[in-house]
Amino acid sequence: MKYKPVFLRAALVAAVLAASLLLRAPLPAADVENCDLCHKYSGLGRIDESGTKRLFYVNQDRYGHSAHGRVRCKGCHVDIEAFPHGEVKKVDCATECHLMDPSVERKFSHARMIEEYNNSVHGRMADGKEKEHAEDLPTCTYCHENRILDPIHLGSQLEDISREILERCLGCHEDEAWTRTYFTHLTHRIKERRTSKDMVELCASCHEDEEKMKRHGLEATGTYRDTFHWKSIKYGDPNAPNCIDCHAPVGYFSHTIMPKENPRSAVYKGNLVRTCSNPNGLQECHPAATPAFAQGTIHPSGMKAAIFDLELATLEKQELIRKGELKPFASLFEEKAQEELTPMDYYQRLILRYIKYFYMLLIGGLIGFMLFHQFLDFLATRRDIKGRGAHR
């Protein structure tokens, strides 16, 4: 009887394992090219000329369940002709693969999407030539990992529902692996691919980098995390807006994000009211939004309640002061504009800045005075009590 909990636990683990085996579909694509011969070894890798560690191991099981699970290796790695092969070119996502696009009966390719993307603010080309610092700009794989198609979680209610729907598909489509792939292909687009938090982290990985943003004449989003939008996301509120919800809301597309001066941008001046009210979204965010409400910058750098500069910015200033290029205290009153500001924006920021300094002084001064006063009071009261004790 003493071992009962262990048995129970073992039985539970076994049951979960068995369930997961049952729910896992068989491998969709057989490895007809036999790449698995070498790439199945988990230690397969080397250190290349630039000193980067590279791993060439491919977990066939996971790959089989990924978004590209039905694409053969050579579908993307088109230049491999010999075995064993040498250095391989980087994969071009615009490659036409062997799959047919059933909507037009042509070979499928991401080229259309890439073309649109290239015209967006994140694209590398502008006016026919490569942008400055194009190496900073995100490529397909910066945001898209070859996602494991697992839109339904083991044990959740959705699992049963999706199983039931899948059964219906299988009524006509014989190949279960194929059916499952297309089923997940559709269903994983219904829910958000990333949690709001992951989305923010992804965008912030570049947009919070002050140096990188400076190179492109942009302001780092220093204070998104000061907004209530982020605070709700932090607590897991599913309706709280992440970057995409305002920069590519309903009617816009994340691959065609435009600079804010472009009328096709969701944060273009004329589109802001609509973006804030979000009338066609799953929920209306600020339905009563007015032009006065929907104006200005939402997350400018160095504003709001962030009492101190980011550490990096402070170190930078310290270095400038040491070199004599910046006078001590001067930076407190200078608005470092990295973007063109309208006079209204400029003065609004100035006012905010002065309010911030006023409160910093007030808190420091008043609380400092109070601490000092109460400390003196403490000493005096103790002295008083002691003195009285001696008299008695």
Next chain:
Amino acid sequence: MNKHTPSPGSAGSFPHQADDTRYVRLNRHERTQHHIVWTTFVVLAVTGFMVEFPENVLVLFGPYRETVFYWRGLLHRGAAVLMIANIFYQIWYITLTRAGRRYLLDMIPALKDARDFFHNMNYYLGLSDRKPLFDRFTYKEKLEYWTGWIGNIIITITGFFLWFPQYFPKFIFDVSILVHTMEAILASCAIMVWHFYEVHLKPGKFPMSTIWLDGMIPEHELEEEHPLEYQRMKEAERTTRYIPDL
């Protein structure tokens, strides 16, 4: 030294228990107002600063994060409404009741407070042997009362803008979020340093002064801390019976 020289701390933590004579320091209205203020203040401070928690702290809430967030907002606004209602209660009290008007008049800062402050500083530094003769409210209490009013009004107005942001220009929202946060930091620090020391940590007061519970101050404490008020009360006792206006 006169015969009423008090001996704080001589009767344990709650010195008034040894004394029979006690005077009213806070009447029923004032105590109720204080109770509303302190409960709402604690709720507002906790639920307010919760949005500033770093992510790695939020992990502690586990799967209840979202629920916690929902109740946090609800409690914050609920407590805010109660605190605002209390402002109107206080306004009614200090204008339309006799005791309230007396309270307000006694609370008005005067030149004596500045003199008291310098005198008190001299006493702290050992340059003067005697404490200043404080009246019903010392300069410390006046500072706390009036900064409390100012802070309360500022935080109410900015909080209102934060509650209904879409009806106002965004600049007002930006100012409000900054001022609301800073004011909250200021108020919380001030309460902890100024008020908690005065009524909890001060030698002779620890663990706490019980005036906020029953409103009564022991005779020796009144005489030591508010000698002018004590004299006035004695005077009133001699001429008429002192009846607190409740």
